[in-house]
Amino acid sequence: MKKSLISLSLGGLTIGITEFVMMGILPDVASDLNVSIPIAGYLISAYALGVVIGAPLLVIGARNYPPKKTLLILAAMLAFFNSLSVIVPNYELFILTRLLSGLPHGAFFGVGAVVASRLADKGKEAQAISIMFAGLTIANLIGVPIGTYIGHHLSWRYTFILIGIFGILTFISLYFWMPNLSSNDRVSMKTQMQLFKKIEAWLVILITAIGVGGLFCWISYIAPLLTEISGFDAANVPYILILAGAGMVVGNIVGGKLADTFPPSTTLITLFLLMALDLAMVFFFSSNPYVSLFLVFSTGCISFTFIASIQMLMLQVAVGAEMIASAAIQASFNIGNALGAFxxxxxxxxxxxxASPNLIGIGMSLMGVLFTVLLVQRKKAALKLQTIKI
Known part of the structure; x- marks a missing residue:
């Protein structure tokens, strides 16, 4: 495996812990800051809002810089803003630092996805992108459970010290392992922004924000779901989250291969239906602790098979505007994060x-099916029109 892709994966690891560890330590944060769990859930939405704001703005601002320099700046932001969360004295300032921590998220993956596809062997672009996103899955397999354990047994502030350290390691690995690629952005921003005049692009954004957003109805409140519904002791939650992470690792690997083998739209329709079915099972059967453990794994697995197919779907729509399109996907994913949590x-x-948030998740997943079908129909209509003209 190329070291350059490993450095991108390490960035994904840092971002993954930053984004998902809050779900595991939410009860601890709520108790320490003296707010309810649903109110503490807005910390998840604040991070997602930061991603939505930062993704397009930072990509636009970095368009004339070499990818390596841009990625180094974003890694430095990850380390610094997460470190600020260690010292916040109250809930209000924690909301601010979470928002700031989200700013580099979308831009890192936006730039990173384009860089990964340029570094990939021909025909394996989706798998190269999935290597970068493998950091997210490793975060959920190892980083989030460790961060949750630290947050529950010591202090959630120590969890953010861990994230800051990973941010520094990301910076170092990028500095030594990322090649000095030239800027591939020869298209003016005015031309790139034409992407948002395409109905197809907006359908992909809706597929991501609404459809994949159903995942966050589940994972945002997974800790109280496991303790209050499944009956697990709070001390066991970090170990159970390893199951979710293992599922995400499997899903990411499978998703990369599916995206290189089958049409992304076919894959997505199937996955959204499976997600809706899985969330229905979570709602009805989480009271059984053994079934609940299986569902933690299966839901994690299905949720991360989406990534590569959605990324490839957007890149197909956004020829000539790949970087802004990739950043838009990350912004959309985190709109789903915010919507799911809210x-x-x-x-x-x-x-x-x-268990009730999963009912909202089912509806969002089925909306993902609808938007994907609309996209397929629009593509077929455009192809038919093109054939008639020829």
Missing amino acids: LGGLPLIAGFSY
Whole structure:
């Protein structure tokens, strides 16, 4: 495996812990800062908002810089802003540092996805991108459980010290292992922004933000789901999250191969239906601890098979504007993060059980099917029109 791809994967690891560890330590943060769990859930939404803001702005600002320099700056931001979370004195300032921590997320993956595809062997572009995103899965397999354990048994602030260290390691690996690629952005920003005039691009954004957002209805409240519904002791949650991480590792590997083998739209429709079915099982059967353990693995697995197919789908739509398109996907993914955490929290605020957010997730997954079908129909209509003209 190329060291340059490993450095991108390490960045994905740092980002993955940053994004997903909050789900594991949410009860600890809520207790320490004296807020309810649904209110603490807005910390997840704040991070997602930071991604949405930072993804397009930082990609646009970095368009004239070499990819390596851009990635180094983004890695430095990851380390610095996460380190600020160690010293926040209250909930309000924690909201701010979480937002700042999200700023480099989308731009890192946006630039990284284009760089990974340039470094890949021909015909293996999706698999190269999946190597970068493998960092996210490793984060959920190892980093998030460790961060959750630290947050529960010591202090959630120590968890953010760990994230800061990984941010520094990402910077170092990029400095030594990433080649000095030339900027591949020869298209003006005005031309690139034409991407957002394409209905197909907006459909991919909706597929990501709404469809994949169903995942976050589940994972945002996974800790109280496991303790209040499945009956596990809070001390066991970090170990159970390893199952989710293992599922994500498997899903990411399978997803990369699927994206290089089958049409992305066919893969996505199948996966959204499987996700809806899986979330329904989570709602009905999480009270059984043994079934709950299986569902933690299966839901994690299905959720990460989406990534490569969605990335490739957007790159197909965005010829000539790949970097801004890739960043837009990350922004969309985190709109889904924010929506899942927010909408999933509404039934909790209304007094329903910690299994109820999964019902919202089912609806969002089925909306993903609808938007994917609309995209397929639009592509078929455009191809038919092109054939008639010829």
